[in-house]
Structures are given as C-alpha cells and as structure tokens.
Amino acid sequence: MKIAVTGASGRMGRAVLAAVQAHPALELAGAVVRPGDRACGQDAAVLVGGEPTGVSVSAQAEEVIARCDILVDFTRPAASREYAEICARLGKGAVIGTTGFDSRDHARLQTLARQTRFVVAANMSVGVTLALHLLGIAARVLSDADIEILETHHRHKVDAPSGTALRLGEVAAQARGQALSDVAVYDRAGQTGPRVAGTIGFATIRAGEVVGEHRVYLALPSERLEIAHVADNRQVFAEGALRAAQFLRSAAPGLYDMQDVLGLR
Numbered sequence: 001m002k003i004a005v006t007g008a009s010g011r012m013g014r015a016v017l018a019a020v021q022a023h024p025a026l027e028l029a030g031a032v033v034r035p036g037d038r039a040c041g042q043d044a045a046v047l048v049g050g051e052p053t054g055v056s057v058s059a060q061a062e063e064v065i066a067r068c069d070i071l072v073d074f075t076r077p078a079a080s081r082e083y084a085e086i087c088a089r090l091g092k093g094a095v096i097g098t099t100g101f102d103s104r105d106h107a108r109l110q111t112l113a114r115q116t117r118f119v120v121a122a123n124m125s126v127g128v129t130l131a132l133h134l135l136g137i138a139a140r141v142l143s144d145a146d147i148e149i150l151e152t153h154h155r156h157k158v159d160a161p162s163g164t165a166l167r168l169g170e171v172a173a174q175a176r177g178q179a180l181s182d183v184a185v186y187d188r189a190g191q192t193g194p195r196v197a198g199t200i201g202f203a204t205i206r207a208g209e210v211v212g213e214h215r216v217y218l219a220l221p222s223e224r225l226e227i228a229h230v231a232d233n234r235q236v237f238a239e240g241a242l243r244a245a246q247f248l249r250s251a252a253p254g255l256y257d258m259q260d261v262l263g264l265r
C-alpha cells in the first residue's frame, strides 16, 4: 500500500516517514512540504536520515496525493482543509491527525467523507483510544463526579486545550447526555466562586519537550478515579496512524475515528 505524507518536515511528518520506512507492507509514495521548504527537491531521507528512499520531497500536493493509496496528514487546519478537498476529489482515503479544527471543518469533513473515507482523530495512540472508551463508562457510572481534564505538552504546541483533551471532554459530556459546549470551563482566574456542579474543567500546561500527557479526574466527596495517559514518544501516534491507514484500505466511504480502527464500537 502506497502512503503519502503531508507536513513531511514537521515533527509528526518525520515520525510518520520513519514509521513507513520501517513498515514491511507499506511503501512511501511521496512527501509533501510547503512551497519554499528547504527539503523541497531533495530525497525524503534528508528528513529522516538513513538510506536514500528514491522519493523526492515535493510541494505539489495534488500530484503526490494522486499517486498514493492513503494520505497521512499531520499539519495545520488550513493545510488539512485543502488536502481533504483534494482527497475527496481524487477518491483517496486520508488519515488526518491535525488538531484545532472548528465545527465548520468537522461538518465539511463529514460531507467530503460521502465521496471518500477518512480517519480523523486528535490522538492516534492505542492507549488514548482506550482511555476515551474507559472514560465513557466511568463518566456514565460516576454520574455525580466532578470531571477535570489536565493536559501537558511541549512548548511548541500552538492550540489549547489539546485536541485530545477536548475529545476527552466530549466523550465525558456525551456519556452524560450533554454537549461539551454547555458544560466546559476553560478559564479560571480571580474570584471564580465555588465549582459549578456538572461542569467539566480544563487545565493546560506547556513546558519543555513533553510529547503529551493527559489526566482525567473523576472526583466524588470520598474517592477519586483518575484515567491517565503518557506518550513517551511520537512513534505511538505515527504507528497508530499507519494502523488507521491499513483500516481505510478496505473501509466503505465514511468518517471514522480510532475507536472504529480498533473495533471498539
């Protein structure tokens, strides 16, 4: 199966390139960067080291996507929007790991997924996918618990709370029959007053090179359950993305997430 990688010079792009190189059943079809990127025109090995790959880094997204089976995209919403439109036009599947989409983006992806198939997940790790599943159960059973979501990421991250933290919040809210937008609390400073029952609070830490840590508190007066996940390196996301790519190969048109990929529905 031929994989194209967008955002190839980014942290996740390079992790995905390395994972494709190491995978016996996958072939690199192309590596896409922004116009003007230093790597443009060079062999993709310039981004990951090792032997030459025979694939030149390119800024021509449409041309590269046309020769792949599945696109793996970890970039920014502005770029992912464009790549998703190309994939739908060409009937190519895509694994989209970019975070920071708004509700209009999600609606558009849903529409485009009638023409092709996408896996969209703010966190591609198997551990986080399981944590989401467990949280759904815990939030329903501990229906009175105060839910607080704490996330820590490296200093380069540009969106907050993380896409994963928001997804954890959505799953917890949905498990209680609520919409996250009705119960989320993103800011606390000054005279906040006591905690409002039923809300879901978020706290964000940005520091150093932390790859990604998420901790959900479900606190009752006499006990507290915590669901926590720590990513030690970016390989977990890259390997999850390639698992999603293999799932898409035989999937019907539609919009999927990692719960579908792992058969947790």
Ligand code: NAD
Pocket (backbone or CB within 6 Å): 006, 007, 008, 009, 010, 011, 012, 013, 033, 034, 074, 075, 076, 078, 079, 096, 097, 098, 099, 100, 121, 122, 123, 124, 125, 163, 237
């Ligand atoms: P990064 O800044 O290292 O890389 C981003 C890449 O996107 C760069 O190569 C950049 O050139 C490219 N890019 C940015 N804007 C572009 C544009 N307009 N057109 C074309 N290319 C553009 O970031 P990163 O740490 O690799 O993260 C990338 C995305 O993946 C972020 O949204 C991050 O939150 C998300 N992420 C998701 C997961 C997951 O499991 N789903 C895991 C880690 C990171």
